[in-house]
Amino acid sequence: xxxxxxxxxxxxxxxxxxxxxxxxxxxxxxxxxxxxxxxxxxxxxxxxxxxxxxxxxxxxxxxxxxxxxxxxxxxxxxxxxxxxxxxxxxxxxxxxxxxxxxxxxxxxxxxxxxxxxxxxxxxxxxxxxxxxxxxxxxxxxx
Numbered sequence: 551x552x553x554x555x556x557x558x559x560x561x562x563x564x565x566x567x568x569x570x571x572x573x574x575x576x577x578x579x580x581x582x583x584x585x586x587x588x589x590x591x592x593x594x595x596x597x598x599x600x601x602x603x604x605x606x607x608x609x610x611x612x613x614x615x616x617x618x619x620x621x622x623x624x625x626x627x628x629x630x631x632x633x634x635x636x637x638x639x640x641x642x643x644x645x646x647x648x649x650x651x652x653x654x655x656x657x658x659x660x661x662x663x664x665x666x667x668x669x670x671x672x673x674x675x676x677x678x679x680x681x682x683x684x685x686x687x688x689x690x691x692x
Contacts, residue, residue: 553603555595555640557588557665561613563626564633585634592638604642606677606684608649608670609635612656616663621655628653631665640669646684648677 562584568575577585611631615621632644641647649672656666678684 551671553669555592555667557591559584559587560616560663561627561665562630563622564630565626588634589638592640602639602642603669603671605646605671605673606648606675607641607646608672609647610652610668612654612666614657614659614664615655616660617658624655631667643683648672648675
């Protein structure tokens with residue numbers, strides 16, 4: 551099964567533009583706004599009867615930026631997307647994402663900047679035996 555989601559808006563990284571407060575570093579307001587918007591969008595896109603992915607998974611994301619200004623790094627985008635998917639309850643733990651090989655910054659689209667996400671659960675993947683949390687879960691299911 552392949553699950554497809556789209557987050558409209560300029561893709562953002564989590565770690566750039568951190569803001570220093572008296573309580574420590576926090577994500578920028580732009581990122582917090584993006585995350586809030588993304589969570590709302592993902593909640594409405596979940597298929598009926600969707601169950602959180604609780605096994606190894608492949609995540610492929612194509613990012614479309616509005617312009618070349620403030621060009622992000624791909625790994626920051628992937629990490630932010632994985633964190634948002636976990637927060638949205640799509641994946642149980644972003645550590646279960648075992649493969650992001652085909653994720654890329656696919657182009658510039660000034661009309662519709664977005665992140666097109668595909669999540670593919672891999673219940674038979676070797677990572678389920680290697681990952682400490684997943685290994686424990688596999689043992690309990692037997």
